[in-house]
Amino acid sequence: MNRDVVKRAVDVVGAVVALAVLLPVLLAVAALVVATMGRPVLFRQVRVGRAERAFTVVKFRTMVPGGGLDTDGDRLTAVGRFLRRTSLDELPTLWNVLLGHMSLVGPRPLLTHYLDRYTPHQARRHEVRPGITGLAQVEGRNLLAWEDKLDRDVWYVDHRSFALDARILVRTVAVVVRRTGITAEGEATMSEFMGVPRERPRPDRDGVAPV
Structure with missing residues (x-):
C-alpha cells in the first residue's frame, strides 16, 4: 500500500483519538482564554502546506490585539506564555490534521510571505504535509538558526519513514515536558526568516491542500 495513504490513515486515527481524549483539556483551555483574554478563543493564520x-x-x-503594543512579547499574556510553554496552544491544529492540511509529523507550516525567501533546496520542505511536530522541533526547536531548522526539514523529506515519525513523536513528549527551545534568545518565539530574495514561478496558492 502507498506510504502516503497509510500515513494519512494514521494521521486521521491519531487526530480523532487525541481530540476525543483531550476534549476536557480543550474545553478547559478555551474557558481559560475567554476568562483572561476574551473572544475569539482561536487564533487563525494563513500558512503554507x-x-x-x-x-x-x-x-x-495567546496574545491580545495590538492596541499600541509594539512587539509580540508585549502582546503575549501570562496565560499565553503558559499555553506556549506547555504547547497547549497547538492542540486545535489536530483539526487541521483531520482536514488534511497537516500531518502529525512533518515540517512546521510557516508564513506565506516566506515563500520567496527560500532557496530551491529549502523549498523542498513543501513536498510533504506540514506537521504539528517535526524533526527540527525535537532537535532544538527555536534555539536552532533558521538555516539549521530548514535543513532538518529537508532531511526529513528525504528520510521520512514510519519509524522516524514514531521516534519524533516520542521525543516530542520529552521536549514538551522539559519545555526546551520554546523561544529564541531575545524573542517572544523566533525571529523572522529573512532568507535570500529570489524569483521563481509560483503555483496557485489560493486553495487548500487536498484531503
Missing part, C-alpha cells in the same frame, strides 16, 4: 498551497491554521489565542 504541501505543494505550497495555503491553508488556515488554528491555535488557541
